[in-house]
Amino acid sequence: xxxxxxxxxxxxxxxxxxxxxxxxxxxxxxxxxxxxxxxxxxxxxxxxxxxxxxxxxxxxxxxxxxxxxxxxxxxxxxxxxxxxxxxxxxxxxxxxxxxxxxxxxxxxxxxxxxxxxxxxxxxxxxxxxxxxxxxxxxxxxxxxxxxxxxxxxxxxxxxxxxxxxxxxxxxxxxxxxxxxxxxxxxxxxxxxxxxxxxxxxxxxxxxxxxxxxxxxxxxxxxxxxxxxxxxxxxxxxxxxxxxxxxxxxxxxxxxxxxxxxxxxxxxxxxxxxxxxxxxxx
Amino acid sequence: xxxxxxxxxxxxxxxxxxxxxxxxxxxxxxxxxxxxxxxxxxxxxxxxxxxxxxxxxxxxxxxxxxxxxxxxxxxxxxxxxxxxxxxxxxxxxxxxxxxxxxxxxxxxxxxxxxxxxxxxxxxxxxxxxxxxxxxxxxxxxxxxxxxxxxxxxxxxxxxxxxxxxxxxxxxxxxxxxxxxxxxxxxxxxxxxxxxxxxxxxxxxxxxxxxxxxxxxxxxxxxxxxxxxxxxxxxxxxxxxxxxxxxxxxxxxxxxxxxxxxxxxxxxxxxxxxxxxxxxxx
DNA sequence: GTAAGTTACGAGCGACGTAAAAATG
DNA sequence: CATTTTTACGTCGCTCGTAACTTAC
Numbered sequence: 198x199x200x201x202x203x204x205x206x207x208x209x210x211x212x213x214x215x216x217x218x219x220x221x222x223x224x225x226x227x228x229x230x231x232x233x234x235x236x237x238x239x240x241x242x243x244x245x246x247x248x249x250x251x252x253x254x255x256x257x258x259x260x261x262x263x264x265x266x267x268x269x270x271x272x273x274x275x276x277x278x279x280x281x282x283x284x285x286x287x288x289x290x291x292x293x294x295x296x297x298x299x300x301x302x303x304x305x306x307x308x309x310x311x312x313x314x315x316x317x318x319x320x321x322x323x324x325x326x327x328x329x330x331x332x333x334x335x336x337x338x339x340x341x342x343x344x345x346x347x348x349x350x351x352x353x354x355x356x357x358x359x360x361x362x363x364x365x366x367x368x369x370x371x372x373x374x375x376x377x378x379x380x381x382x383x384x385x386x387x388x389x390x391x392x393x394x395x396x397x398x399x400x401x402x403x404x405x406x407x408x409x410x411x412x413x414x415x416x417x418x419x420x421x422x423x424x425x426x427x428x429x430x431x432x433x434x435x436x437x438x439x440x441x442x443x444x445x446x447x448x449x450x451x452x453x454x455x456x457x458x459x460x461x462x463x464x465x466x467x468x469x470x471x472x473x474x475x476x477x478x
Numbered sequence: 479x480x481x482x483x484x485x486x487x488x489x490x491x492x493x494x495x496x497x498x499x500x501x502x503x504x505x506x507x508x509x510x511x512x513x514x515x516x517x518x519x520x521x522x523x524x525x526x527x528x529x530x531x532x533x534x535x536x537x538x539x540x541x542x543x544x545x546x547x548x549x550x551x552x553x554x555x556x557x558x559x560x561x562x563x564x565x566x567x568x569x570x571x572x573x574x575x576x577x578x579x580x581x582x583x584x585x586x587x588x589x590x591x592x593x594x595x596x597x598x599x600x601x602x603x604x605x606x607x608x609x610x611x612x613x614x615x616x617x618x619x620x621x622x623x624x625x626x627x628x629x630x631x632x633x634x635x636x637x638x639x640x641x642x643x644x645x646x647x648x649x650x651x652x653x654x655x656x657x658x659x660x661x662x663x664x665x666x667x668x669x670x671x672x673x674x675x676x677x678x679x680x681x682x683x684x685x686x687x688x689x690x691x692x693x694x695x696x697x698x699x700x701x702x703x704x705x706x707x708x709x710x711x712x713x714x715x716x717x718x719x720x721x722x723x724x725x726x727x728x729x730x731x732x733x734x735x736x737x738x739x740x741x742x743x744x745x746x747x748x749x750x751x752x753x754x755x756x757x758x759x
Numbered sequence: 760g761t762a763a764g765t766t767a768c769g770a771g772c773g774a775c776g777t778a779a780a781a782a783t784g
Numbered sequence: 785c786a787t788t789t790t791t792a793c794g795t796c797g798c799t800c801g802t803a804a805c806t807t808a809c
Contacts, residue, residue, distance in 0.1 A: 201482055225775085227789075228775085228776070229775055241561055242558075242562060249789095253789070261560070265557045265560065273479070273550060277523075280524045280546065281523060283542055284524040284525070498763065507801050509803095510801070512765065512766090513765090530807090532762085532763050532806080
């Protein structure tokens with residue numbers, strides 16, 4: 198039987214026209230490549246070149262062989278790619294999130310419990326998450342609401358409560374509580390467009406213009422230096438501390454106070470066992 | 479890049495369950511095969527087996543790899559088969575004949591002119607020959623009639639004249655000429671069912687029972703020893719001599735006197751040039 | 760104890776590179 | 785004379801087999 202090695206060499210000879218150039222490209226001596234091609238012909242029991250002492254040219258067999266070799270090598274490369282991808286997929290846990298906050302903690306927990314696994318995390322909107330869970334693109338997703346279904350298991354994770362973050366000079370900064378509508382119409386800073394929070398802001402504060410700053414450090418600077426209102430939450434403050442020179446006032450709307458739930462297929466319960474036990478502690 | 483060799487070994491390990499048995503079947507030592515499989519895994523950068531000191535078992539990756547390897551090897555084998563078949567088809571001249579007589583001479587001429595070529599000769603009926611010529615199963619066919627067509631070139635080859643071969647005691651043995659109908663109804667010896675002659679006999683002598691003898695020597699013996707009439711022809715007698723103790727009487731029907739024509743596609747004219755020049759001599 | 764797999768070690772075959780020869784433009 | 789291919793020859797490396805070790809039934 199011939200070997201893939203030889204087919205690759207054949208393709209090089211075809212690509213570069215002569216044994217000499219192909220050998221150079223392959224980092225081989227001319228003689229070595231010449232012999233290797235001869236061996237391929239003898240393995241196939243078919244002559245692939247017309248030889249005239251000084252010149253080699255693919256004959257009809259050779260041209261057919263080049264086509265077939267290209268296909269075979271293609272399939273071989275696809276085989277390794279497929280295997281590596283499959284192997285990788287077995288070593289990765291794919292998580293989907295509706296918001297940034299749970300993403301700050303959950304992937305770290307998984308890495309802790311399954312140190313040899315790759316943890317893949319994405320933020321998507323709720324519909325995409327549910328569809329992805331159905332298609333097994335995610336092993337687990339985190340939603341801002343409970344889902345009752347036979348297909349899935351739903352476990353409470355954590356609550357997030359939204360706050361307005363106001364400069365002390367703001368007319369509403371002395372209030373103990375606020376609602377979305379109280380600031381509707383003002384210009385606000387927003388850390389990112391990602392997640393379901395953005396949808397909630399669009400519906401509960403339709404007249405507000407949001408200055409969106411994707412980059413985290415730049416956002417913090419803007420909050421510090423500008424007089425614009427922005428949002429924060431119990432989880433943000435737990436992670437980053439209370440913002441300096443800002444008044445934080447809880448938002449009382451029910452949409453501003455969510456509970457995150459972990460959702461996963463029954464078949465993945467065993468795989469997620471370690472994580473679920475950690476949740477109970 | 480891995481090699482086909484290693485995939486074959488992987489399939490053997492799968493087929494025979496253990497490295498040891500697979501190694502035995504491959505005429506290899508256990509250790510060599512063990513190392514080779516390890517190298518395959520390292521080439522693929524994917525583990526294919528779950529190892530427990532004493533035991534090896536294909537893991538999920540391995541099962542996928544076995545499937546993919548089988549397909550790849552299949553394609554590799556098909557590649558060599560396709561190449562060899564194509565190569566062979568380039569080295570063979572395929573000839574189709576309507577009757578045995580032209581086959582006695584034409585293949586020999588081709589072998590003479592193209593000593594490096596394989597000459598493939600078959601006897602088929604006229605329809606099959608024409609269809610085969612159209613589908614390029616034959617490079618040239620020989621028919622008992624002229625064909626006028628743009629697709630094909632038609633060249634006269636030789637005439638064959640049929641004779642009755644009668645024992646001297648036969649009531650008609652003193653005739654100078656005969657027709658098919660003169661012997662219709664008698665039992666006759668026939669050398670072979672092959673070719674268009676058989677069809678002609680069936681239509682021109684519908685009441686005759688033919689004793690068919692495929693084997694040439696046996697046929698000659700029967701002709702010598704039996705009192706049954708049979709056929710011969712100018713070409714048969716040219717090849718084998720005049721049958722002893724037999725009277726040969728020409729058959730005057732037009733169906734009994736045919737001219738053979740060589741028929742080939744225009745595109746094959748160049749390839750057949752040597753043969754066609756020989757015909758003119 | 761038998762049967763399995765991995766690892767160490769030495770040997771042989773095969774593939775490599777250098778170099779020479781032959782041929783072409 | 786430069787370029788290309790093939791062949792001869794000596795060397796190196798890879799893969800092989802033997803053998804020792806380990807483990808499981």
